[in-house]
Amino acid sequence: MKEAIKVGLIGLGTVGCGVYKVLTEQSELIRKRLGIPLIVSRIADIDVDRIRPVRVPREIITTDAARIIDDPEIDIVIELMGGFEPAKTFILDAIDRGKQVVTANKALLATYGDVIFKTAEAGCVDIGFEASVGGTIPVIKTIKECLVANNIRSLYGIMNGTCNYILSRMTDGGEDFQTVLKDAQSLGFAESDPTYDIEAIDTAHKLAICLSLAYGTRVKLDDIYRQGISFISQSDIEFARELGYTIKLLAIAIDRGGAVEARIHPTMIPFDHLLSSVGSNFNAFHFVGDSAGSVFLYGQGAGMMPTASAVVSDIVDIGRDLASGIAKRVPLRSYQEREIRDISLLPIDDIVTNYYFRFSAVDRPGVLSKISGVLGLNNISIASVIQKGRRLEGAVPVVMTTHKAREKDVRQALQEIDRLDIVLDKTIIIRIEDEELI
Ligand code: HSE
Numbered sequence: 001m002k003e004a005i006k007v008g009l010i011g012l013g014t015v016g017c018g019v020y021k022v023l024t025e026q027s028e029l030i031r032k033r034l035g036i037p038l039i040v041s042r043i044a045d046i047d048v049d050r051i052r053p054v055r056v057p058r059e060i061i062t063t064d065a066a067r068i069i070d071d072p073e074i075d076i077v078i079e080l081m082g083g084f085e086p087a088k089t090f091i092l093d094a095i096d097r098g099k100q101v102v103t104a105n106k107a108l109l110a111t112y113g114d115v116i117f118k119t120a121e122a123g124c125v126d127i128g129f130e131a132s133v134g135g136t137i138p139v140i141k142t143i144k145e146c147l148v149a150n151n152i153r154s155l156y157g158i159m160n161g162t163c164n165y166i167l168s169r170m171t172d173g174g175e176d177f178q179t180v181l182k183d184a185q186s187l188g189f190a191e192s193d194p195t196y197d198i199e200a201i202d203t204a205h206k207l208a209i210c211l212s213l214a215y216g217t218r219v220k221l222d223d224i225y226r227q228g229i230s231f232i233s234q235s236d237i238e239f240a241r242e243l244g245y246t247i248k249l250l251a252i253a254i255d256r257g258g259a260v261e262a263r264i265h266p267t268m269i270p271f272d273h274l275l276s277s278v279g280s281n282f283n284a285f286h287f288v289g290d291s292a293g294s295v296f297l298y299g300q301g302a303g304m305m306p307t308a309s310a311v312v313s314d315i316v317d318i319g320r321d322l323a324s325g326i327a328k329r330v331p332l333r334s335y336q337e338r339e340i341r342d343i344s345l346l347p348i349d350d351i352v353t354n355y356y357f358r359f360s361a362v363d364r365p366g367v368l369s370k371i372s373g374v375l376g377l378n379n380i381s382i383a384s385v386i387q388k389g390r391r392l393e394g395a396v397p398v399v400m401t402t403h404k405a406r407e408k409d410v411r412q413a414l415q416e417i418d419r420l421d422i423v424l425d426k427t428i429i430i431r432i433e434d435e436e437l438i
Contacts, residue, residue, distance in 0.1 A: 079105060158283050163198060374420075
């Protein structure tokens with residue numbers, strides 16, 4: 001029987017400090033739940049002198065991660081430095097030394113997960129990565145354990161707090177994208193270079209991880225269709241409201257039997273759906289399992305203490321196994337490693353959904369019939385039309401929503417429409433999730 005679990009922490013940034021804080025301030029609570037003490041033996045960071053929100057004894061800090069990875073006394077290596085290298089090498093080295101690993105590194109797992117998970121499975125080493133998706137929200141455990149009885153029919157997720165904060169402010173306060181983004185940056189909700197978040201790259205990493213667990217598969221990031229939020233304007237928010245919708249950046253996975261739809265884009269969803277009420281920088285995940293039905297998870301997707309909570313849950317999970325002499329209880333990707341296979345993701349051209357179009361058209365007789373003519377010739381059926389304002393010079397917005405249409409037809413039709421001389425600007429398309437979103 002082990003007398004204590006010893007951990008080494010690589011990366012003493014915001015989340016690292018949060019983890020240290022929980023492990024030290026809540027050590028008694030953790031001991032009661034784990035059964036034996038959990039000790040932070042060593043911490044590695046390139047900057048040992050920075051003033052931090054936690055006081056760490058000088059003698060346990062080092063700049064040399066090898067002092068953790070090579071220490072035979074340390075059971076669990078916690079990687080919280082982020083980035084690809086040297087994080088990947090540190091994790092693979094830790095696995096090679098037979099150490100259990102906990103990481104929050106979504107970019108690394110979404111890109112190199114296959115090699116990391118295979119190596120860990122071969123070495124019978126556990127990897128905890130709850131904090132990599134949805135911060136404090138127990139998404140990974142939900143897919144790997146709680147929904148193990150289910151075929152996951154669909155997952156709709158608000159997986160990026162920055163985008164949700166921006167879209168919520170635009171919706172509630174009537175402000176435009178650039179103003180809210182600047183404000184979000186000054187409040188610390190958005191990075192100074194916001195590309196990763198607003199272009200949905202961060203969301204793609206999270207969706208890739210969810211897909212690999214839900215369907216026991218390898219996912220190529222480039223196969224996930226991704227569209228960011230920077231093109232959303234106040235007029236789209238207002239038209240959405242008039243149509244009964246809220247615009248959210250949704251990560252969507254739908255099992256179409258034989259292929260899985262995986263896409264991320266700004267999406268109009270009905271006001272009265274739970275996802276619509278997820279405001280500010282919160283994240284939410286709506287699963288539909290064939291036995292469970294709807295399962296909804298909500299919480300903080302980032303931040304020092306919420307993310308630390310998820311990291312510590314992994315540490316204690318693995319610590320409990322070690323304390324009971326179990327090497328690794330749950331397969332890393334939810335499926336047994338020999339069952340991992342490649343599944344096809346449906347190309348975006350083949351999806352069928354409802355659409356919102358905002359045309360910038362001249363206001364003159366015959367415009368609507370020209371536009372609807374092209375839509376009709378491309379098998380697109382119009383569900384509603386809104387035209388507001390009358391300008392003799394310049395464009396007026398003409399908004400249409402469609403019945404179910406195929407993306408390929410939509411793209412073809414809009415290419416033709418945008419070439420018409422009555423259309424003055426590129427048409428805005430926003431997909432609508434309505435009928436299938438239960
Ligand atoms: N940048 C992410 C977000 C948090 O805005 O949600 C880390 O995944």
